[in-house]
Structures are given as structure tokens and as C-alpha cells.
Amino acid sequence: MQPQTPVFEVSQRVTLMVNRYEVREPADAGGRLLAFAQQKRLAFKEEVTFYADDSRSVPVFSFKARQRLDLGATYDVRDAQGQPIGWFRKDFGRSLLRSTWHLGTVGDRGVEATGTERNAVIAVLRRVWDFVPFLGDLPVPFLFHFDFADAAGRPVLTSTRKRSLRDRYVVTLPDGLLDWRVGAAMAVALDALQGR
Numbered sequence: 001m002q003p004q005t006p007v008f009e010v011s012q013r014v015t016l017m018v019n020r021y022e023v024r025e026p027a028d029a030g031g032r033l034l035a036f037a038q039q040k041r042l043a044f045k046e047e048v049t050f051y052a053d054d055s056r057s058v059p060v061f062s063f064k065a066r067q068r069l070d071l072g073a074t075y076d077v078r079d080a081q082g083q084p085i086g087w088f089r090k091d092f093g094r095s096l097l098r099s100t101w102h103l104g105t106v107g108d109r110g111v112e113a114t115g116t117e118r119n120a121v122i123a124v125l126r127r128v129w130d131f132v133p134f135l136g137d138l139p140v141p142f143l144f145h146f147d148f149a150d151a152a153g154r155p156v157l158t159s160t161r162k163r164s165l166r167d168r169y170v171v172t173l174p175d176g177l178l179d180w181r182v183g184a185a186m187a188v189a190l191d192a193l194q195g196r
Contacts, residue, residue, distance in 0.1 A: 006176055008034060010159075010187045012167040019192065023050070023184045026170070035060045035184060039192070046073075048188065050181075061085070061181040063189065077185045086182035088189060103148065103157070103178075103186050111177050113156040115148030115186075146190055150177070159187050167191050 007029075013020040023035040035050035046065035052058040059080045065073040077086040088103035091114075104112040148157040155174040162168045171187045173180060 006173040006180075008171050008180065008184065010169045010171055010184065010191070012191055020054075021048075021050075021188050021191075023188075034180075037188065048185075048192070050184070061185065063088075063185040075185070075189065077182045079181065085179055086185070088182070088186050090193070099146070101146070101148070101186070101190070103182065105179050105182055109177075111150060111156060113148040113150045113178070115146045115157065118145040118147050148186075157183050157186060159190055 007026055009024050009026055011022050017040060019039045021037045022033060025032045025034060033053060036054050037048050037050045039048055046068055049062040050060045052060055061077060061079055063075045063077045065075050067073045072090055072092040074087055074089040076084055079085050084106050086105040088101055091100040091102060094100035099117050101115045104110065145161055146159045150156050156177050158172045160170045162170060169187055171183055173183050
């Protein structure tokens with residue numbers, strides 16, 4: 001199910017036992033559900049499957065780590081039939097000060113891009129927050145966003161966190177350079193794998 005616009009929203013609902021992610025068209029475009037994922041909270045985060053709805057009967061796409069428990073693991077994004085459509089990985093070395101990710105698609109229109117936290121100051125403040133003993137257990141109050149661009153500097157994906165009680169992001173795929181499923185997988189990974 002292809003979104004009608006190059007913009008969609010990703011929202012997370014945290015419950016006692018599971019994290020739920022919904023990928024939807026924006027409300028002004030109809031708000032149609034594009035994909036739904038559910039993950040046990042204490043489970044390893046090596047694989048996430050997205051379904052057409054919350055009945056979880058029709059898969060749409062998934063992402064899965066090539067290696068287990070690797071800080072720089074590469075994740076493969078696959079379509080509903082299990083065929084590879086893209087990948088992403090965290091650049092662990094560059095992420096020590098400012099989170100950095102790489103992503104790409106496969107096929108004739110293959111795209112590769114690098115994404116970083118938009119605001120370097122917020123990136124540093126977020127790291128300091130995590131190390132202060134009495135603050136580390138509280139939710140991070142800073143809004144942080146990611147921008148991905150290809151080698152020519154063209155924007156490929158932006159993920160902008162919105163102020164709300166639950167994690168909510170507006171994801172934009174300028175010029176349709178990136179398969180929306182790879183973009184949605186990356187947006188969920190930015191939330192789930194960074195422990196936001």
C-alpha cells in the first residue's frame with residue numbers, strides 16, 4: 001500500500017508489555033493506516049515486522065539485523081515476500097557525539113544516504129542527560145530530529161519529532177528518492193534502537 005504523499009506519520013504507543021508503532025498518512029491526507037508493528041518490550045530488537053493492520057495477518061514489510069547484539073549491526077529491510085528492498089546501520093564511531101545512520105535501497109534506483117541529528121547542541125545535551133544519575137531515568141525532554149542526504153547533498157529523508165505525550169514523528173521523503181517502506185523502517189528504528 002503506497003502512501004499518496006511523500007509525507008507520513010509514525011507514532012508509538014507504549015504499553016506494559018509491548019511497543020506499538022503505527023505508520024499513517026497525515027490527517028489532512030486521510031490518515032489512512034499504512035503499516036502497524038508490535039514488539040515485546042523486553043525482547044531483543046533484531047527484527048520488527050510491519051502489517052497492514054493490528055490483526056497482524058497481512059505482512060507489508062520488515063527489518064531484521066544481520067548480526068545479533070552488535071552496536072553497528074546492519075539491518076535489512078524486506079518486502080512482504082521477504083525480498084530485500086533496503087538496509088540501514090548505525091555509524092557507531094560517529095554516533096558518540098551526534099547520532100549518525102546510513103541507509104540505502106536496492107535495485108535500479110538504488111539510493112544511499114547518511115543521516116545525523118539535526119541539532120548538534122541537542123545531541124550533546126541528550127548524552128549529558130543520560131549520564132547524570134538522577135536524570136537518566138527520566139524521559140529526555142529535548143525534541144530531536146534527523147536529516148538524511150545522499151552523496152550529492154539531496155535530501156532523502158527527514159524525521160521530525162513532534163511535541164506530544166507519546167513519541168510521534170513526521171517523516172518526509174523528498175522527491176520520492178526513497179522507498180517509503182525503507183523510510184518507515186528507518187523512522188521506527190530511530191525511535192526503537194536509540195532508546196528514545
